Each structure stands twice: as C-alpha cells, then as structure tokens.
Amino acid sequence: MTARQIAELIASHAAVLALFARQWCADPEDAVQDAFCKLVRQSVPPGDPVAWLFRVVRTTAIDRGRVDRRRVKRESVTARPERWFAEREVDGLDAPTAVAALGALPAELREVIVARLWGGMTLEQVAAVAGCSLTTAHRRYEAGIVALRERLGVTCPK
Structure with missing residues (x-):
C-alpha cells in the first residue's frame, strides 16, 4: 500500500x-x-x-x-496491605472485624472515617484532602459512623 x-x-x-x-x-x-x-x-x-x-x-x-x-x-x-491495624484489638475493637466493616463502606465514607479517627485530622483537614466542602466531609463522617455502628452492632450512647 x-x-x-x-x-x-x-x-x-x-x-x-x-x-x-x-x-x-x-x-x-x-x-x-x-x-x-x-x-x-x-x-x-x-x-x-x-x-x-x-x-x-x-x-x-x-x-x-x-x-x-x-x-x-x-x-x-x-x-493490598496485610493488615490495616498493627494491633489485633484496640480499645475492645477486634481488628479483623473493623477492617471488614471499613472495607464494606463506600470509598468516600471510608476515606473520611480513617482520616478523622485514625489519622487524627480535623474535619477541615479531611475536607481539604478529600476535595470536598466541610459540610460534605461532616455528612460523610456521620454517615460512615452510622454505617459502622450498624455493621459492628454498636449502639450510640445517649
């Protein structure tokens, strides 16, 4: 050709x-x-x-x-990391159970929960990292906590 x-x-x-x-x-x-x-x-x-x-x-x-x-x-x-947590149990929370519950969360909720709880970040910092508003970060955090409590069978203390 x-x-x-x-x-x-x-x-x-x-x-x-x-x-x-x-x-x-x-x-x-x-x-x-x-x-x-x-x-x-x-x-x-x-x-x-x-x-x-x-x-x-x-x-x-x-x-x-x-x-x-x-x-x-x-x-x-x-x-894929071998383990998310160094310890098998933290404050009465079984690590494999926590990993399974976290893994079942949608990525945007999991990101906020891990950054806030284990990363020690403020919601303002989490919002900046996630590229969302503070309100959205707060909503995701609350939704993630509710979902984790349901999956882990933990009730909210009054």
Missing part, C-alpha cells in the same frame, strides 16, 4: 476504529496505532484493508484488555 492510501485509511477510519476498540481496552488509540503499524508492515496488502483493520484492532484490543485486567489484579493483590 502507498503512503497516500494509508493516510486516507487513517483519516477515514481511525476514529471509528478507536471507538470500536474502546469496548475492550482502556487505550483504544494504541490498539488502532498497532493495527496501522501491522498494515504498513504487510508485504502483500490485504484484499479488504478496512475489514482487516477492524479484525486486527479487535484482536489487539481484546489482548490489551486481558493484559490490563491481569495487571490490575496482580497490582491490587500486591498493593
């Missing part, structure tokens, strides 16, 4: 190919670029270059998606 033919294919199909690849991988433009590079290296051009590109983009995107999912899984297992 000539450089002009390749350029025309890129101009007319690259965006659609990226959209097509997006359903399988997080970096669809890279999958499209790989497909065009493979097309350029073909000693004999395919009979239907557009169909060929779609097939190669699909295969490449699926492969990239698999690789990404495996990498994320490996990294999450490796990055």
Whole structure:
C-alpha cells in the first residue's frame, strides 16, 4: 500500500476504529496505532484493508484488555496491605472485624472515617484532602459512623 492510501485509511477510519476498540481496552488509540503499524508492515496488502483493520484492532484490543485486567489484579493483590491495624484489638475493637466493616463502606465514607479517627485530622483537614466542602466531609463522617455502628452492632450512647 502507498503512503497516500494509508493516510486516507487513517483519516477515514481511525476514529471509528478507536471507538470500536474502546469496548475492550482502556487505550483504544494504541490498539488502532498497532493495527496501522501491522498494515504498513504487510508485504502483500490485504484484499479488504478496512475489514482487516477492524479484525486486527479487535484482536489487539481484546489482548490489551486481558493484559490490563491481569495487571490490575496482580497490582491490587500486591498493593493490598496485610493488615490495616498493627494491633489485633484496640480499645475492645477486634481488628479483623473493623477492617471488614471499613472495607464494606463506600470509598468516600471510608476515606473520611480513617482520616478523622485514625489519622487524627480535623474535619477541615479531611475536607481539604478529600476535595470536598466541610459540610460534605461532616455528612460523610456521620454517615460512615452510622454505617459502622450498624455493621459492628454498636449502639450510640445517649
């Protein structure tokens, strides 16, 4: 294929190919670029270059998606801390039970609870770290405490 033919294919199909690849991988433009590079290296051009590109983009995107999912899984297992608490029990609270309860919270609630209770941060500091207003930080803190009490079966002292 000539450089002009390749350029025309890129101009007319690259965006659609990226959209097509997006359903399988997080970096669809890279999958499209790989497909065009493979097309350029073909000693004999395919009979239907557009169909060929779609097939190669699909295969490449699926492969990239698999690789990404495996990498994320490996990294999450490796990055997962062994324990959240150094002690098995703190002030009558069983650490594994607390970790399970914290882990069940939505991320935005867990972030505020950990920063406030174990990080010793003020709600103003928590709001700054979480990128939210003081009111939102306070609401998240209260909602997190309520959820933890429910999960741990602890009643609120009056």
